Amino acid sequence: MNRRALLKGLAVSPFIAYNETGSTKSPFGSMHVAVIGSGAFGCWTALNLVEQGVQVTLIDPWGPGNSRSSSGGESRLIRSVYGANPIYTQWVQRSFELWLKLQKQAGQRIYFPTGLLWMFSGDDELMQESLPVVEKAGYRIDTLPMNHAEKQFPHINFSDVKSVYYEHSAGYLLSRVACQIIEDRVCKLGGRVIREAALPIHQLSGGLDKITLADGASLYADHFVFACGPWLGQLLPDLLQPIIIPTRQDVLFFGLPEHSEYTQSMPSWVNIGDRIFYGMANPENRGFKVADHSAGDVINPTTVDRTVDIASLKRASEFLSHRFPDLDGAPLVESRVCQYENSPDTHLVIDQYPDADNAWVVGGGSGQGFKISPAVGEYVCSRILERVDHEPLFGISRFL
Numbered sequence: 347m348n349r350r351a352l353l354k355g356l357a358v359s360p361f362i363a364y365n366e367t368g369s370t371k372s373p374f375g376s377m378h379v380a381v382i383g384s385g386a387f388g389c390w391t392a393l394n395l396v397e398q399g400v401q402v403t404l405i406d407p408w409g410p411g412n413s414r415s416s417s418g419g420e421s422r423l424i425r426s427v428y429g430a431n432p433i434y435t436q437w438v439q440r441s442f443e444l445w446l447k448l449q450k451q452a453g454q455r456i457y458f459p460t461g462l463l464w465m466f467s468g469d470d471e472l473m474q475e476s477l478p479v480v481e482k483a484g485y486r487i488d489t490l491p492m493n494h495a496e497k498q499f500p501h502i503n504f505s506d507v508k509s510v511y512y513e514h515s516a517g518y519l520l521s522r523v524a525c526q527i528i529e530d531r532v533c534k535l536g537g538r539v540i541r542e543a544a545l546p547i548h549q550l551s552g553g554l555d556k557i558t559l560a561d562g563a564s565l566y567a568d569h570f571v572f573a574c575g576p577w578l579g580q581l582l583p584d585l586l587q588p589i590i591i592p593t594r595q596d597v598l599f600f601g602l603p604e605h606s607e608y609t610q611s612m613p614s615w616v617n618i619g620d621r622i623f624y625g626m627a628n629p630e631n632r633g634f635k636v637a638d639h640s641a642g643d644v645i646n647p648t649t650v651d652r653t654v655d656i657a658s659l660k661r662a663s664e665f666l667s668h669r670f671p672d673l674d675g676a677p678l679v680e681s682r683v684c685q686y687e688n689s690p691d692t693h694l695v696i697d698q699y700p701d702a703d704n705a706w707v708v709g710g711g712s713g714q715g716f717k718i719s720p721a722v723g724e725y726v727c728s729r730i731l732e733r734v735d736h737e738p739l740f741g742i743s744r745f746l
């Protein structure tokens with residue numbers, strides 16, 4: 347059977363899902379879902395579906411955590427501080443469980459519990475709003491008086507910092523590695539992977555029966571989950587071009603001192619001042635990571651040249667010299683240009699496509715989606731299987 351016939355056949359052939367021990371398992375075995383994009387959102391959606399016995403095809407031209415994707419690179423922070431609305435903290439809580447479960451299943455370290463130091467040079471409204479929510483969820487955050495902070499973190503210059511907090515249950519996740527692990531797991535549980543691009547779609551009204559791939563093949567399915575991050579505006583341009591805005595984000599790694607005490611004593615950190623810088627000491631031995639959370643220029647994630655910008659290097663170096671004086675003059679040892687996939691209000695966009703009840707949009711991570719991607723995948727799966735209500739905060743209608 348050629349590939350085109352196989353793809354077409356997927357829509358009609360009865361599908362029986364097998365768990366790892368080989369027994370049949372699901373009332374959803376005749377449902378086929380195509381997930382377009384194997385970043386964090388697509389991979390976790392596919393994994394949740396395949397675990398329910400749904401037949402899943404995961405489509406991505408370049409693979410999970412590829413260097414163009416928003417889930418690429420080594421590390422992503424995980425923390426519970428998210429402001430006054432408890433939903434994100436609850437999703438962090440659920441995601442922690444699922445990350446740790448995945449780590450155990452994979453037998454490979456994904457989560458690094460470094461703790462997270464919050465430094466506010468201006469007002470700390472974000473923390474004040476978050477504390478009741480975070481404490482209710484059972485997470486511990488200490489307010490550090492300045493003399494305690496200086497004693498506990500002697501390598502940090504707190505001179506212009508007004509308030510400091512230490513979040514205990516926080517750290518970073520290995521992003522590219524995790525996406526690859528999840529895709530492998532999807533395959534192990536019977537899911538299929540296609541390394542091909544889906545072509546843009548203009549007519550979705552009434553629902554979809556197939557999508558067309560870049561090689562001309564048609565892929566039929568019962569549901570289509572569009573989880574292609576910063577490419578959502580290209581794939582579904584009529585609706586999403588004005589809603590998902592990809593912005594350039596430079597990530598820099600500076601050489602660490604030779605003594606290991608520096609790395610070992612350094613928590614992950616976020617510095618909120620005129621700009622928001624964040625980073626950690628040595629994810630996957632890349633060096634001292636410094637990234638600027640401010641949105642950069644709007645870019646095309648396929649064609650953008652990923653050479654780091656001199657102005658952002660200068661800003662990061664100046665910040666580094668000031669805040670982490672031991673690293674003054676540290677050489678740049680690696681750099682990367684990634685992108686955020688911002689929604690206008692920075693909240694997630696997870697919903698059915700209007701007038702197409704089998705097409706789903708999953709994106710809008712807006713620079714903070716990775717950590718909660720397990721809960722995102724679980725929610726999308728529950729929506730498709732009609733087990734959970736629509737969450738208005740993430741609805742598309744808020745933009746229409």
Ligand SMILES: Cc1cc2nc3c(=O)[nH]c(=O)nc-3n(C[C@H](O)[C@H](O)[C@H](O)COP(=O)(O)OP(=O)(O)OC[C@H]3O[C@@H](n4cnc5c(N)ncnc54)[C@H](O)[C@@H]3O)c2cc1C
Pocket residue numbers: 382383384385386387388405406407408409410411412414415416417418421422423424542543544545573574575576577581595596597637684685686687708709710711712713714715716717718
């Ligand atoms: C520098 C940086 C730092 C970040 N820091 C954090 C952090 O500390 N904590 C946190 O929680 N979040 C963080 N984020 C945000 C988080 O990484 C993203 O929100 C999340 O990874 C988005 O995942 P996604 O699956 O939506 O998109 P992506 O990872 O971009 O996945 C989309 C996939 O779609 C594929 N694709 C593209 N076109 C097509 C097509 N036509 N057909 C099929 N597939 C296609 C791509 O190849 C890609 O693999 C950060 C992001 C960046 C860029």
